Amino acid sequence: MIKALFTSATGMNVQTTAIDNTSNNIANVNTNGFKKGQADFQDLLYVSQRAPGSDAAAGLQVPTxxxxxSGARVAGITKVFTPGALVNTQNPFDVAVEGEGFFQVTLPSGELRYTRDGALRLNAQGNLVTSDGFLISPQVTIPTQAVSVSVGSDGTISVQNAGALNASTVLGQLTLVRFQNPAGLSAEGRNLFAETASSGTPLIATPGQNGVGFTRQGFLERSNVDVVTELINLILAQRAYEFNTRAVRTADNMLASTTDLIR
Structure with missing residues (x-):
């Protein structure tokens, strides 16, 4: 009976983590490029009072x-990198990745981070940056005389200048990065991911080549969170938590009945 108390407590902890993960998914339902987390569970150590296949008699083994x-634990929370819906924003500096790949971002410290959020903007120097002001790598600078900016499906960035509207000038090219195991990336917040030993080394490629997707100007990738699925997961976790609390209550009542025997 005492073991049931501790076993049920592990179940309550597991479902609490599941609800925390679901809450984070729902909170980011409108976050650009957000990838939902999926909680994975494992059962804990088993106490074997009789192992399956043990000898019952000469030449005979027990069938079970x-x-x-001893309960359950959270094995991990896996980021699911299924694509989100592409939404037309008609903003020339919004660029979505259609397919696999990440934009490469340079932090002020010089470290590299990776993002699916293609809401690019211009800073005071005309450089393409994220909404937090981090430079896109490789760096691209839009001149002040540019009147229009075009981003091709292969990431080529070209502009039309005020003095030459009939001609376009290629300024640079956006590249994409892919990983052997994107689920192994570390989520850093601000729509950024960091490389880890589990993700593998980044493979830089031109959009549309070597397994990476294409770039789509004027579009943004929304979150891949399915609200209906998350609400179902929330209900299941809540009910599972309640069942574990009922098991605790049942074990407590049994202990109380045992205590009453000596009164």
Whole structure:
């Protein structure tokens, strides 16, 4: 009975983490390029009072064992990199990735980060930056005399200048980065991911080549969170939590009944 208390407590902790993860998914339902997290669970150590296949008599083995589990734990929360819906914003500096790949971002410290958020903007120097002001790598600078900016599906950035509206000038090219295991990236907040030993090294490629997707100007990728699915997960976690609390209550009542025997 005491074991049931501790076993149910692990179940309550597991469902609390599941609700925390679901809440984060729902909170970011409108976050550009957000990728939902999926909680993975594992059962804990088993106490074997009789192992399956143990000898019952000469030449005979028991068909089943007697093993009592110790509850559950959260094995990890996996980022699911399925694509989100592309929304037409008609903003020339919004660029979505259609397919696999990340934009490469340079922090003020010089460190590199990676993002699916293509809401690019211009800073005071005309450089393409994220909404937090971090430079896109490779760096592209839009001249002040540019009257229009075009981003091709291969990431080529060209402009038309005020003095030559019939001609376009290529300024540079956006590149994309892919990873062997994107689920191994570390989520850093601000729509940024960091490379880890589990993600593998970044592979830089031109959009549309070597397994990366295309760039789409005037579009943004929305979150891949399905609100209906998350609400169902929320209800399931809530009910599972309630079942574990009921198991605690049942074990407590059994202990109380045992205590009453000596009164």
């Amino acid at each position: 064992g007697l093993q009592i589990g």
